[in-house]
Structures are given as structure tokens and as C-alpha cells.
Amino acid sequence: MTAPTSRLAPLPDALDAVLAPPVxxxxxxxAGGPSTPGLVAAVLRAGGGGFLAGGMRTPDQVRAQVDRLRALLADDGARTPSPAARFGVNLFVPDAVNTAIPDAARTPGALAARAEAVAAHRERLTALARDLDAPLPDAAAVTPDPAREREQFAAFLAAAEEQAWPAVSFTFGLPAPAVFDRLAAAGIPAGVTVTSAEExxxxxxxxxxxxxxxxxxxxxxxxxxDPAARPGITDLRTLLSEVRQALRDTPVPLVAAGGVTDAGQVGRLLAAGAxxxxxxxxxxxxxxxGTSAAHRTALRQTVAGAAFAHPDDGGAATAVTRAFTGRWARSLVTPFMDEFADAPAAYPEVNALTGPLRRVAAERGDLEHVHLWAxxxxxRIAERDAAVVLAALTPGE
Ligand SMILES: Cc1cc2nc3c(=O)[nH]c(=O)nc-3n(C[C@H](O)[C@H](O)[C@H](O)COP(=O)(O)O)c2cc1C
Incomplete structure (x- = not known):
């Protein structure tokens, strides 16, 4: 398979394995179910690369996923480069260790205002919780504990070192330089998701x-x-060139993500410097x-054009909302997103408040109250094996 790549310079070996697989x-x-060791293993075995999702899991659960992935790939050990050397693990950066949060958002006054906004939002959710017969956690129970966040984050870093993860990618924030130094010292290349040249x-x-x-x-x-920042709308190819320009003196490999469903798009992003x-x-x-049954139903309806269709272009009706979790995320459009469009910028509190509602709704197949990330x-997606989907994304296939 000779897919085009646009590497500026050879990558160090460890990073090369993860970011420049054969495909x-x-x-x-x-996170939240879809990523499984089986999915990542299937893509790796078919020549691609991928990341396990550490978000919404405990360090022990992630350790078990890494073990499982390696066990699934054990038979491929003789292949060079070994697929088992080509995966990474993605970690959420909790607020307590996110250096991108301005000091002004951490003052006692700002934290009190946030707690008040969360409590008011909880009140707004009570009627729906009653209707759905779902529990609604207390406001105090959903307030994150910075000490616990720091402890759990440290446990993830320890797991990365002990299990020698081939790479780590962070999202939801920017850890301190010491974190990147620590992983580098352990031979683990670490990167971060960004949405602008400044980031x-x-x-x-x-x-x-x-x-x-x-x-x-x-x-x-x-x-x-910065979780409070409104995400940008610059299209991905323009964003890639802005990032390349911003990093012209310190170039690093770029992985492009967002809205990609065919090989033509992949080829254009590689040509643009990814x-x-x-x-x-x-x-x-x-x-x-590991996509949930409710999520699958909604996606099948979208593919069939039976629901979640955009009124103007017939494509998927998606929008970016804070209603489900308190952090901006793109979902298929549901009435819940309109009703709670003004949810406060408070992740993980809003996520924890709405979680039980969404779980009850999903169990009942009530798609109106479930987050349908897409x-x-x-x-344009297909219900096919992961290897077939990968082939359809491969330029020159
Ligand atoms: C269901 C779902 C869960 C996601 N969870 C994570 C996550 O845990 N960590 C992360 O860095 N990105 C997460 N993302 C974002 C993806 O990493 C990636 O940016 C996005 O899927 C690219 O856009 P696409 O879905 O149009 O391909 C998630 C996306 C989806 C659809």
C-alpha cells in the first residue's frame, strides 16, 4: 500500500510508529463507550493507527484496556513494525491540572459563581428528571475535588510509565511542561489536541x-x-496551514481531525501538511x-435520511452544544439541546447532572434526551467492519 504522506522530516522512531503507520x-x-480494544486492534491490524480513550475511565480500567489490546495483537508480534507499537492512549486533562485556565476563573468568587450557576441549572433539570423518573444528583455531589483530580491524573501518568504506552495524547486542556518532560523521560511521546494556532x-x-x-x-x-472559550470555526485545512505557519520555527507532526469520512478528504489533508x-x-x-444501541439507532436513521437530516442540504443535522456536559461538543440535533442551550460552562458538573437522565433515556430508546455525538x-458513514472503513479512508485504494 503506498499512501501519500507529507512528512516534513523523519519522525523519531517511537513517534513514527504511532503517527505514520502504513495507512x-x-x-x-x-470516550463513553465507542473506543474498544477490539476497534483499535482491528484498525491497527489493517495497517492504520489509533488511540484508546482514557476519558471517563479509571486508571485501572485503562490499564486493563491496554492489556486487552496487547493481548488481541499478540499474534501480530512478528510483524514489522508491530501493530502493538502503534497505538496511543488519550487522556482528559482535568481542570485541576489544566494550565490554560486563567487564574481569574479559579478565585473563590469565580468558583462560588460557578457553583451557583450549576445549582440553578440543576433546578432547571428537575422537571425533566421527574418526567423521566431519573435520579438527579445533588449539586454538592457533582462538584469536582481538585485533589482527587490531581491524584487520578498522576495515576494515569504512572500507568503510562509502567505499561510503557507507545504514545499519549491529551485533550480538554494543557498540562504543565513537567508532565511532558516526565513522559519524555520515560520515552513516551506526548501530544495535545488543539483547535487554534494560538493553542x-x-x-x-x-x-x-x-x-x-x-x-x-x-x-x-x-x-x-480553555473550557470556557468558544471553539473556533476556521475550516480544518485553513487551520492546518495557520498552525504550520505559527510553528514554522518549531514544526511538529500534525494529526488532522474533524468531519473526515472519505479518502479524498484524507488525501487533501495530507497534502495540506498533516x-x-x-x-x-x-x-x-x-x-x-462499543457505540450504544441508542446512538447506533440515531446514526442509522441519519444514514438512511430518515431522521436528523439538515433541512437545507439533506446532510446530517449536527450542532455544537454545551447542554449535555457543560463543554462544547458536536451532536446530532435533539430538542434537549434547544431546551438547555444556555447550560453553564461547567464540565464535569453538568455532565454529572445530566448523566443519569441520559442513561435512563438511552435504556428506553428515547433519543430526544441522549447525547448523540457525531x-x-x-x-456518510457505513455499517461495515473497521478494516473496510479504514480501506475506504485510504487514499489511492
Ligand atoms: C463519540 C465520540 C467520542 C469522542 N471522545 C473523545 C475522547 O475521548 N478524546 C478525544 O480526544 N476526542 C474525542 N472525540 C473527538 C475525536 O477525537 C475526533 O476529534 C473527532 O471524532 C473527529 O471528528 P469526526 O468524528 O468527524 O471524525 C470523540 C468523538 C466522538 C464522535
Whole structure:
């Protein structure tokens, strides 16, 4: 397979294995169920790359996923480069260790205002919780504990070292330079998701050795470093060139992500300077993905044009909303997103408040109250094996 790549310079070996697999397409990390060791293994075995999702999991759960992935790939150990050397693990950066949050957002006054906004939002959710017969956690129970966040983040870093993860990608924030130094000392290349040239400069300034450049069409959460910032709308190819320009003195490999569902798009992003292209939504309907039944139903309806259709162009109706989690994320459009469009910028509190509602709704197949993460290409995805989806994303196939 000779897919085009656009590497500026050879990557160090460890990073080369993860970011420049035989097929320059990575399965994106997708927390909340879709990412499974089976999905990542299938893509790696078919020649691509990919990241396991560490978000919304405990360090022990992630360790078990890494073990499982390596066990699934054990038979491929003799292949060079070994698929088992080509995966990474994606970690959420909690507020407590996110250096991109301005000091003004951490003052006692700002934290009290945030708690008040969360409590008011909780009140607004009570009627729906009653209707759905779902529990609504207390406001105090959803307030994050910075000490616990720091402890858990440290446990993830320890797991990365002990299990010698081939690479780490961070999202939801920018850890301190010491974190990148620590992973580098352990031989683990670490990168971060960015959504603007300014964030790219900050990421590399802290020691990121690669960046995931996420464009506005991406499904799921936007990876803005400051959670209160409104994510940009610059299209991915323009964003890539802005990032390359901003990093002209300190270039690092760029993984492009957002709205990619075909090989033509992959080829254009490689030509625009990406080392690899990451796709999430394209893999959501594969049998290997752990996508929930409700999410699958909504995506099938979207593909069939039976629901979630955009009134103007017939594509997928998606929008970026804070209603589900308190952080901007792209979902298929549901009435819940309109009703709670003014949810406060408070992740993980809003996520924890709405979680039980969404779980109850999903169990009942009530799609109106479930987060249905999807990129703008959701109407173009296929219900095929992950290897087949990867082949369809491979330029020159
Ligand atoms: C269901 C779902 C879950 C996601 N979870 C994560 C995550 O845990 N970590 C992360 O960095 N990005 C996450 N993302 C964003 C993806 O990494 C990637 O940016 C996005 O899927 C690219 O856009 P696409 O879905 O149009 O391909 C998620 C996306 C989806 C669709």
C-alpha cells in the first residue's frame, strides 16, 4: 500500500510508529463507550493507527484496556513494525491540572459563581428528571475535588510509565511542561489536541511533540484548551496551514481531525501538511465499536435520511452544544439541546447532572434526551467492519 504522506522530516522512531503507520489514518479516541480494544486492534491490524480513550475511565480500567489490546495483537508480534507499537492512549486533562485556565476563573468568587450557576441549572433539570423518573444528583455531589483530580491524573501518568504506552495524547486542556518532560523521560511521546494556532503554540511551548489539530466539523467534544472559550470555526485545512505557519520555527507532526469520512478528504489533508488523519464518527457504526444501541439507532436513521437530516442540504443535522456536559461538543440535533442551550460552562458538573437522565433515556430508546455525538459527515458513514472503513479512508485504494 503506498499512501501519500507529507512528512516534513523523519519522525523519531517511537513517534513514527504511532503517527505514520502504513495507512496514514488513525481511529480517534472516543470516550463513553465507542473506543474498544477490539476497534483499535482491528484498525491497527489493517495497517492504520489509533488511540484508546482514557476519558471517563479509571486508571485501572485503562490499564486493563491496554492489556486487552496487547493481548488481541499478540499474534501480530512478528510483524514489522508491530501493530502493538502503534497505538496511543488519550487522556482528559482535568481542570485541576489544566494550565490554560486563567487564574481569574479559579478565585473563590469565580468558583462560588460557578457553583451557583450549576445549582440553578440543576433546578432547571428537575422537571425533566421527574418526567423521566431519573435520579438527579445533588449539586454538592457533582462538584469536582481538585485533589482527587490531581491524584487520578498522576495515576494515569504512572500507568503510562509502567505499561510503557507507545504514545499519549491529551485533550480538554494543557498540562504543565513537567508532565511532558516526565513522559519524555520515560520515552513516551506526548501530544495535545488543539483547535487554534494560538493553542498550537502553547502546546509546543509546553513540550508537546505532536499535535492533534481538531477542526470545527469534529464529532464529540471540542478540544479547546480553555473550557470556557468558544471553539473556533476556521475550516480544518485553513487551520492546518495557520498552525504550520505559527510553528514554522518549531514544526511538529500534525494529526488532522474533524468531519473526515472519505479518502479524498484524507488525501487533501495530507497534502495540506498533516502527517496523519484521525477519524471518529466514520467508525461509530462498525461492529467493533462499543457505540450504544441508542446512538447506533440515531446514526442509522441519519444514514438512511430518515431522521436528523439538515433541512437545507439533506446532510446530517449536527450542532455544537454545551447542554449535555457543560463543554462544547458536536451532536446530532435533539430538542434537549434547544431546551438547555444556555447550560453553564461547567464540565464535569453538568455532565454529572445530566448523566443519569441520559442513561435512563438511552435504556428506553428515547433519543430526544441522549447525547448523540457525531461529526458533520455522520450521514456518510457505513455499517461495515473497521478494516473496510479504514480501506475506504485510504487514499489511492
Ligand atoms: C463519540 C465520540 C467520542 C469522542 N471522545 C473523545 C475522547 O475521548 N478524546 C478525544 O480526544 N476526542 C474525542 N472525540 C473527538 C475525536 O477525537 C475526533 O476529534 C473527532 O471524532 C473527529 O471528528 P469526526 O468524528 O468527524 O471524525 C470523540 C468523538 C466522538 C464522535
Amino acid at each position: 496514514p489514518v488513525l481511529v480517534a479516541p472516543m 498550537a503554540r502553547a502546546g509546543v511551548g509546553h513540550g508537546a511533540v505532536f499535535l492533534v489539530v481538531q477542526g470545527p466539523k469534529a464529532g464529540g467534544h471540542r478540544g479547546t484548551l 502527517t496523519a488523519v484521525s477519524a471518529g464518527t466514520a467508525f461509530l457504526l462498525t461492529p467493533e465499536a 461529526g458533520t459527515g455522520a450521514h
